[in-house]
Every structure is written in C-alpha cells, then in structure tokens.
Amino acid sequence: MKNLNDKLKYIKLVVLDFDGVFTDGGIYMDPKSQGFRRFDVKDGLGIKLLQKNNFKVAIVSGSNSKIIDKRAEALGIKIVKKGISNKLEILKEIQDDLKIKKEETIFLGDDINDLTVLPNISLFIAPSDAHIGCKTKASYISKSRGGMGFIREIVDDLLISKNVDPYLPFETKND
Amino acid sequence: MKNLNDKLKYIKLVVLDFDGVFTDGGIYMDPKSQGFRRFDVKDGLGIKLLQKNNFKVAIVSGSNSKIIDKRAEALGIKIVKKGISNKLEILKEIQDDLKIKKEETIFLGDDINDLTVLPNISLFIAPSDAHIGCKTKASYISKSRGGMGFIREIVDDLLISKNVDPYLPFETKND
Amino acid sequence: MKNLNDKLKYIKLVVLDFDGVFTDGGIYMDPKSQGFRRFDVKDGLGIKLLQKNNFKVAIVSGSNSKIIDKRAEALGIKIVKKGISNKLEILKEIQDDLKIKKEETIFLGDDINDLTVLPNISLFIAPSDAHIGCKTKASYISKSRGGMGFIREIVDDLLISKNVDPYLPFETKND
Amino acid sequence: MKNLNDKLKYIKLVVLDFDGVFTDGGIYMDPKSQGFRRFDVKDGLGIKLLQKNNFKVAIVSGSNSKIIDKRAEALGIKIVKKGISNKLEILKEIQDDLKIKKEETIFLGDDINDLTVLPNISLFIAPSDAHIGCKTKASYISKSRGGMGFIREIVDDLLISKNVDPYLPFETKND
Numbered sequence: 001m002k003n004l005n006d007k008l009k010y011i012k013l014v015v016l017d018f019d020g021v022f023t024d025g026g027i028y029m030d031p032k033s034q035g036f037r038r039f040d041v042k043d044g045l046g047i048k049l050l051q052k053n054n055f056k057v058a059i060v061s062g063s064n065s066k067i068i069d070k071r072a073e074a075l076g077i078k079i080v081k082k083g084i085s086n087k088l089e090i091l092k093e094i095q096d097d098l099k100i101k102k103e104e105t106i107f108l109g110d111d112i113n114d115l116t117v118l119p120n121i122s123l124f125i126a127p128s129d130a131h132i133g134c135k136t137k138a139s140y141i142s143k144s145r146g147g148m149g150f151i152r153e154i155v156d157d158l159l160i161s162k163n164v165d166p167y168l169p170f171e172t173k174n175d
Numbered sequence: 176m177k178n179l180n181d182k183l184k185y186i187k188l189v190v191l192d193f194d195g196v197f198t199d200g201g202i203y204m205d206p207k208s209q210g211f212r213r214f215d216v217k218d219g220l221g222i223k224l225l226q227k228n229n230f231k232v233a234i235v236s237g238s239n240s241k242i243i244d245k246r247a248e249a250l251g252i253k254i255v256k257k258g259i260s261n262k263l264e265i266l267k268e269i270q271d272d273l274k275i276k277k278e279e280t281i282f283l284g285d286d287i288n289d290l291t292v293l294p295n296i297s298l299f300i301a302p303s304d305a306h307i308g309c310k311t312k313a314s315y316i317s318k319s320r321g322g323m324g325f326i327r328e329i330v331d332d333l334l335i336s337k338n339v340d341p342y343l344p345f346e347t348k349n350d
Numbered sequence: 351m352k353n354l355n356d357k358l359k360y361i362k363l364v365v366l367d368f369d370g371v372f373t374d375g376g377i378y379m380d381p382k383s384q385g386f387r388r389f390d391v392k393d394g395l396g397i398k399l400l401q402k403n404n405f406k407v408a409i410v411s412g413s414n415s416k417i418i419d420k421r422a423e424a425l426g427i428k429i430v431k432k433g434i435s436n437k438l439e440i441l442k443e444i445q446d447d448l449k450i451k452k453e454e455t456i457f458l459g460d461d462i463n464d465l466t467v468l469p470n471i472s473l474f475i476a477p478s479d480a481h482i483g484c485k486t487k488a489s490y491i492s493k494s495r496g497g498m499g500f501i502r503e504i505v506d507d508l509l510i511s512k513n514v515d516p517y518l519p520f521e522t523k524n525d
Numbered sequence: 526m527k528n529l530n531d532k533l534k535y536i537k538l539v540v541l542d543f544d545g546v547f548t549d550g551g552i553y554m555d556p557k558s559q560g561f562r563r564f565d566v567k568d569g570l571g572i573k574l575l576q577k578n579n580f581k582v583a584i585v586s587g588s589n590s591k592i593i594d595k596r597a598e599a600l601g602i603k604i605v606k607k608g609i610s611n612k613l614e615i616l617k618e619i620q621d622d623l624k625i626k627k628e629e630t631i632f633l634g635d636d637i638n639d640l641t642v643l644p645n646i647s648l649f650i651a652p653s654d655a656h657i658g659c660k661t662k663a664s665y666i667s668k669s670r671g672g673m674g675f676i677r678e679i680v681d682d683l684l685i686s687k688n689v690d691p692y693l694p695f696e697t698k699n700d
C-alpha cells in the first residue's frame with residue numbers, strides 16, 4: 001500500500017476500460033435492443049471529482065457500442081477509443097497527444113484483454129470481480145465490484161494521495 | 176439508538192434523495208433510452224404508509240430525469256425538486272412553504288452531494304451502501320441497501336416512534 | 351417442519367402474490383415504460399411442475415399491471431386477479447369457484463398487504479427477503495429470495511409431501 | 526478433481542443450455558417486450574477463447590426466444606437448437622453431424638430439463654446456483670453462478686487441461 005500511494009500521487013491520466021469497469025459486466029438485450037448497460041450513479045460522481053481536480057480521463061474499450069459515446073458525453077469524457085483490439089498501441093497515442101508519461105498513467109481494467117497495456121502504465125487496478133488472470137497481474141485489487149463503486153473507490157484513493165478530501169460535501173448535479 | 180428514537184418522534188417531513196435512495200444507484204441505458212431505474216415495491220408501500228400517517232414527503236434530486244416525476248406521480252408525492260445542486264437552499268424553501276422546523280425534518284441520502292443539507296435537518300439517514308463520506312456524517316446507517324427496502328426500513332422506524340404498528344395487515348393496491 | 355409437511359400434503363390450490371413472489375420486488379421503468387419485471391426461469395419450470403401434478407394455481411395481486419397477464423399467459427395460469435386491495439375476499443371467491451377448502455390452500459406472499467388472507471388458508475409462506483411484518487406471521491420462511499427460486503423451492507416441497515420426486519429429469523420447453 | 530481433469534482433456538464439443546447458463550436465469554419483460562436477458566461480457570470472451578482453441582460450441586435450449594439467435598450470432602456460435610424438449614435426441618444429432626464421441630462432449634446446464642443428456646456426455650457441469658436436482662447429478666459444480674462467469678470458469682478449466690494458459694494477455698474485441 002505504501003508503494004501504491006507513492007505511485008498514486010504522480011498520476012495525471014486515468015484510463016478506463018468500459019464493460020466491467022463503468023458497468024458490472026452485464027449486457028442486457030432483447031431481439032431488438034443494441035444492448036443496455038447498468039451504470040452506477042456514485043461512479044458518475046467520481047468522474048466529476050476527477051475533472052474538478054484536473055485529471056485527464058480516457059475510455060479505451062474493445063467494444064464498439066454506441067452506449068459508450070452516450071455515457072462518455074453525459075459525464076463530459078472527451079477521449080473515447082472504441083473497438084480496440086490492441087489497447088497498448090492506442091494508450092501510447094493518448095499519452096503522446098497529452099504529453100503524459102508512463103509514471104503518470106493509471107489503468108482500470110477487469111479482463112485479460114486489458115493486460116496488454118501493462119508495459120506503459122504505472123498502476124493497473126482491477127475490481128474485486130475481475131477475471132483471475134487480470135487480478136493476478138494487477139498492482140492493486142479494489143474492495144468494490146466493477147460498476148458498483150469501483151471507479152469511485154479509486155478516485156477517492158487518487159484524491160487522498162494528492163491531499164484532497166473526497167468526503168466533503170460537494171454541490172453537483174447528477175447524471 | 177435512544178437519541179435516534181427521541182428525534183424520530185418529532186419528524187413531520189421526510190425528504191428523500193432519488194438515485195441510491197428510491198433506486199439501488201443503477202442507471203440502465205441503451206443508446207436510445209432516457210435511463211431506466213429499478214424501484215422496489217416494498218419501498219412504494221412504505222411511501223403509502225407515510226401518507227396514511229400524515230407525514231409530508233418530498234424528493235430533492237441532483238438529477239433532472241423525467242423518471243423522477245413518473246415515480247413521484249405513481250406514489251402520490253407532490254413535492255418534487257429536480258436538477259438541484261444546492262440541496263440546502265431548496266430544503267429551506269420546502270420547510271418554509273410547509274412551516275416545518277429543522278427538528279421535524281429527516282433526510283435520506285447516499286452521497287456527498289446530499290451532505291449540504293446537514294445544518295437544517297434533525298436526522299440524516301444513509302443506506303448501508305452509501306458512500307463512505309456520507310456514512311461518516313450520517314445520524315444512522317440502515318441495515319438495508321438503497322433501493323432495496325431502505326425507505327421502508329426507515330418508515331417502519333418512524334411509525335414505531337409514533338406508536339403505530341407497521342407490521343399489521345394493510346389493505347392497499349401496489350404501484 | 352413436521353407440522354409443515356403434514357399440512358403440505360393436503361394442498362390443492364396454490365395462490366401467489368405477484369411482485370416479490372414471481373419477481374424480486376424490482377420495478378424497472380423509464381419515462382415511457384409500463385414497468386419491466388424480472389422473472390426467474392426456474393420458477394417458471396416450477397409452475398409447470400404444479401400443473402403437471404394437477405394443482406390449481408392462482409395469482410392475486412395488488413398491482414394492475416398488464417405484465418401480470420402476460421406472464422400468467424406464458425405460464426398457462428388461468429386464474430388471475432389484479433388490482434386487489436382486499437385479498438381475503440377475492441381468495442374466498444376463488445375457493446368457492448373451485449370448491450377448495452381452507453385446509454387445501456397455500457398462499458405465497460411477501461408483504462403486509464398479503465396478510466389479510468391469513469384466516470382462510472392453511473399455510474402462508476414468505477420468501478427470505480419478505481417484509482419483517484410478513485415473516486413474523488408466516489407459517490414458514492423459504493431459503494430462497496422472492497423471484498430467485500422461491501416459487502420453485504415451495505413447489506419442490508409440495509411435490510415431496512405427495513411423494514413425487516421433483517429432482518427427476520423433466521422434458522419441457524422453457525418460457 | 527483428478528477424474529475431472531482426466532476427462533476435460535478429451536473434450537472437443539462444448540454444449541450449453543441457454544437460460545441460467547449464458548444468463549443468470551432472469552427474464553426481464555414489460556407488456557410489449559419479447560424478454561430481455563442479461564449476458565456477461567467475461568463469458569463472451571470465454572466463448573472466443575474456445576473458438577480460438579478449436580473447440581466446437583453448440584447451444585441447446587428449451588426456449589424458443591429470438592434473443593438466443595442474436596447472442597449466438599454476436600459470439601459466432603453456429604450450432605443453435607431452440608425450443609427443444611428432448612435434449613438427448615438433439616445432442617445425438619449434433620454429435621453425429623460433427624463425428625464427436627460421448628467422451629469428447631461436455632454439457633453445461635442448470636435445471637432438471639437438462640438432465641436427459643446424461644447418458645451421452647462425458648461431463649455435466651452445473652453452476653453454483655443450479656437447481657438442487659441438477660447439482661446432485663452433476664460431475665462438477667462451478668464456483669461461479671450462471672451468467673456471472675460460469676462459462677468462463679469452465680473454459681479456463683478446459684484450456685488448462687490442454688496446457689493452454691488462459692491468463693495471458695489476449696487481444697480481442699468485445700461483444
């Protein structure tokens with residue numbers, strides 16, 4: 001945990017997988033639906049806290065669903081990469097564009113298709129219900145499940161590492 | 176708990192946050208949806224018990240979703256304030272309109288954007304899955320999770336504090 | 351439990367509440383929806399086992415939702431009473447129509463608005479997540495939660511009480 | 526477990542029930558819906574790992590829902606048998622078509638209508654939340670619940686039995 005906090009305080013860029021991170025990994029479909037996802041209102045407030053504290057936020061997903069754009073827009077996330085097989089390559093592009101270093105990058109992912117980013121990040125955080133192959137290689141495993149406060153828990157850790165109190169009353173509208 | 180029961184018996188106005196209180200904090204969306212929420216039928220019966228026993232009921236939410244109006248209408252809740260950043264200000268307006276005092280007001284909330292109301296209420300109750308920043312400052316933390324019987328549990332406590340038995344057979348239609 | 355099994359073997363009519371019994375008590379809505387419910391495929395197979403073994407099955411609900419008719423039709427349940435405040439009265443009508451006695455009637459319910467039927471049934475069974483007021487007065491509390499195998503668990507108990515093995519391979523189509 | 530691993534290494538054909546295996550057994554419906562199901566993104570990745578490693582994959586379901594075809598198509602599953610009462614008969618047809626033997630066939634099922642296949646398979650695997658009648662006769666009961674990583678857990682076991690590491694980074698798009 002000491003190592004974790006040492007690394008957290010240098011983070012400037014938070015990169016998030018979509019399914020299993022913003023959601024609980026569930027895809028709800030009927031024959032006509034493009035696929036409902038379940039988001040968590042507390043995770044949404046977490047993204048707002050990141051933005052208020054000047055973190056860069058990006059989504060990198062293997063999925064190509066339009067719901068990713070819709071959720072990103074609702075939360076004001078501008079960097080959205082969809083349908084990505086090679087997540088390492090696209091991560092490097094994002095880092096180059098933003099002039100962000102490996103030491104300043106954290107990745108939140110839940111499955112083995114996220115692990116390709118490992119060489120170019122400082123911390124890989126997995127939710128408690130991540131795939132075992134992902135948890136084995138993670139820097140840290142959260143107490144929360146994906147889509148159930150996982151993002152918020154890590155946001156709180158990031159803020160604390162920078163001496164920002166994440167428990168203060170916060171005036172905001174929900175999404 | 177003694178303190179809690181002492182305060183419960185003076186309550187006349189129950190103010191509720193929406194997401195995470197009426198719901199489990201989940202927002203279900205597809206690219207076309209305005210966002211489904213999951214409500215609990217037992218919480219609905221709790222609202223009816225409040226009304227039958229002459230409590231005033233109000234919703235104060237940071238969200239601006241139309242589903243809030245729909246659920247409020249189904250449950251006969253007349254005071255609905257949406258898209259609210261500063262919940263303290265709007266709470267005072269409600270209290271003034273109804274001529275209800277601080278000592279007569281209870282608030283049910285689950286996140287740090289609810290904490291602004293603390294100066295003007297008697298009791299702040301958080302569900303067991305509330306954000307940690309919210310639980311730390313709550314008067315009491317329920318056994319139930321938000322959207323999973325949380326409202327009903329607190330309604331039962333309110334009725335018991337006024338010597339009304341909340342376990343008696345109750346003839347009513349569901350919503 | 352001896353008493354329970356003694357009574358189970360005389361049961362001919364199974365009366366079920368809808369929300370919290372066929373479902374987990376959740377009502378999923380967006381501004382346009384009439385309210386989605388979540389059913390359990392194993393409970394559906396339970397209803398088929400009841401029918402195959404010549405039990406009478408009826409739904410008595412306080413709700414007036416069209417989804418009750420739809421689910422009942424899919425499962426071949428013919429006796430469906432909706433929007434009922436006084437469940438005792440309607441239960442007596444059903445019993446009269448079918449010439450079924452109190453000793454032959456079991457009721458599955460999860461909240462205090464189901465308790466009015468108590469004078470005219472042999473057994474009242476509540477799911478493990480029923481309201482406390484309902485559990486206190488129940489003949490038996492199931493291991494399963496409502497909408498998560500509760501109906502099936504009680505069906506299995508009913509079959510066993512009549513020396514039918516509910517664990518045998520069963521050829522059927524799902525609904 | 527030794528016996529299980531001995532048998533796993535001969536498997537070439539994975540046959541899956543649908544409801545309770547690809548899903549958690551929930552059927553979400555409103556009066557107009559054909560029935561939403563909840564799928565798990567990690568199970569989807571499991572199907573892709575099976576295909577990459579040249580397993581044959583088939584769905585055999587008692588349900589006739591169109592959502593089965595939709596999910597199968599998204600995952601590239603070609604053998605889909607719907608509305609099946611007698612699962613043993615259709616299993617034999619699949620085995621004949623593919624020239625796959627009993628010893629090479631595994632079945633994933635969660636209820637007693639799946640048990641008819643027992644005479645013609647090597648292994649019957651049930652999720653931890655399967656019906657008790659199904660668990661009693663299963664070769665093995667998974668740690669995961671149906672629709673919550675159950676398929677993926679068994680895929681990992683299959684790969685390990687063939688000395689393939691299922692925990693390596695894997696470049697793929699999600700579905």
